[in-house]
Amino acid sequence: PHASNTILYLDGVSVSFDGFKALNDLSLYVEEGELRAIIGPNGAGKTTMMDVITGKTRPDKGDVIFNGGVDLTQLDEAAIANLGIGRKFQKPTVFENHTVFDNLELALKGHRRPQSSLFFRLSGEQQYRINEVLGIIALTDVHMMQAGSLSHGQKQWLEIGMLLMQDPDLLLVDEPVAGMTDAETEATAVLLKDIAKTRSVVVVEHDMVFVKSLDCRVNVLHEGSVLAEGSLDVVQQNEQVIEVYLGR
Ligand code: ADP
Incomplete structure (x- = not known):
């Protein structure tokens, strides 16, 4: 179930590379006209998520719904770009x-x-x-x-x-x-x-x-799924997020 003003809906997306789960049941929504930042340590799956949205990588499982209806996992890169998704x-x-x-x-x-x-x-x-x-x-x-x-x-x-x-x-921007x-x-x-x-606009960024x-909603990715979502201030106080960033 998703609101009619959802531009992008990743629903339980999983991607494996030789048995390693780069994305593990990843779900997130982006609203129409929203600026969203995706953060997370190296290897969290940020690039793979962008690759799945743009059709560069096909997920093993899950749907990627664009503009309230089209499942991007069924389309190739050119068709996805033509639907109105740009990637930098x-x-x-x-x-x-x-x-x-x-x-x-x-x-x-x-x-x-x-x-x-x-x-x-x-x-x-x-x-x-x-x-x-x-x-x-x-x-x-x-x-x-x-x-x-x-x-x-x-x-x-x-x-x-x-x-x-x-x-x-939808504009996807990689570490601008x-x-x-x-x-x-x-x-x-x-x-x-x-x-x-x-x-x-969805921005992947380390800085x-x-x-x-950017003053926007943030998703923290870790081991291929969403660990936390909210303002940067809120997610930075999340115990699990602190642990992931400081390392164990
Ligand atoms: P991030 O962008 O958050 O640093 P990635 O999406 O690049 O993370 O990578 C997630 C994990 O998947 C990493 O452990 C990476 O080594 C692995 N991975 C990504 N792409 C491939 C690939 N084409 N083949 C094998 N492993 C990959």
């Missing part, structure tokens, strides 16, 4: 030899690699959409710069912008602030909170200062 991996993959603007244009047109013949005139609507996303990711001032000359943080934001060009309902400066980390929290005003600044 840790390492940014922007087209370094193209401008920021052209990167967004390529993403808008759904091209996986640049070809000069693909840069045609844009419709007013397309131009508007690109400018809108440039504003959201705070790269308007550098939109004519080569992506390769951006800072690490700016490249991460550009990649998030490229995902936004496809207008996903790894390698960022403090200022970039703060700006990324503002950006993700802004994005979550119009869509759902607790960053997670704190």
Whole structure:
């Protein structure tokens, strides 16, 4: 049973690798328009959870229900992406030899690699959409710069912008602030909170200062299932969570 405003519902998901349970009866809900952080020690199953949602890994057991009806476990990666799920991996993959603007244009047109013949005139609507996303990711001032000359943080934001060009309902973000400066980390929290005003965002992250600044509901994963859920302050006081993080 799940509320009609649940965008993502993992129901008893299990994944084994050679008998080792990476996910063990994992269940969690994400509401529409919610920003959610997933934390947990190394090996807890965070990456495997993202892989199951995006169809990269098929679970042995359980369902992954998207937008109140579709079971993602029955679909391949391309079909899942087309349903409106975007995933940002840790390492940014922007087209370094193209401008920021052209990167967004390529993403808008759904091209996986640049070809000069693909840069045609844009419709007013397309131009508007690109400018809108440039504003959201705070790269308007550098939109004519080569992506390769951006800072690490700016490249991460550009990649998030490229995902936004496809207008996903759910954005999955893997350790976005790894390698960022403090200022970039703060700006990324503002950006993700802004994005979550119009869509759902799930962030896997290790940086607790960053997670704190997201000011959102948190799931602590441990040994492939949810150990605790709540605000960061609440889960950090959970005895089991403390034990898991300090090690036994
Ligand atoms: P996290 O992202 O929380 O660090 P992972 O989801 O990457 O955790 O991994 C969970 C567990 O599953 C780890 O013990 C890892 O070694 C194992 N694992 C993940 N992917 C594979 C795989 N393709 N083959 C074998 N074991 C894997």
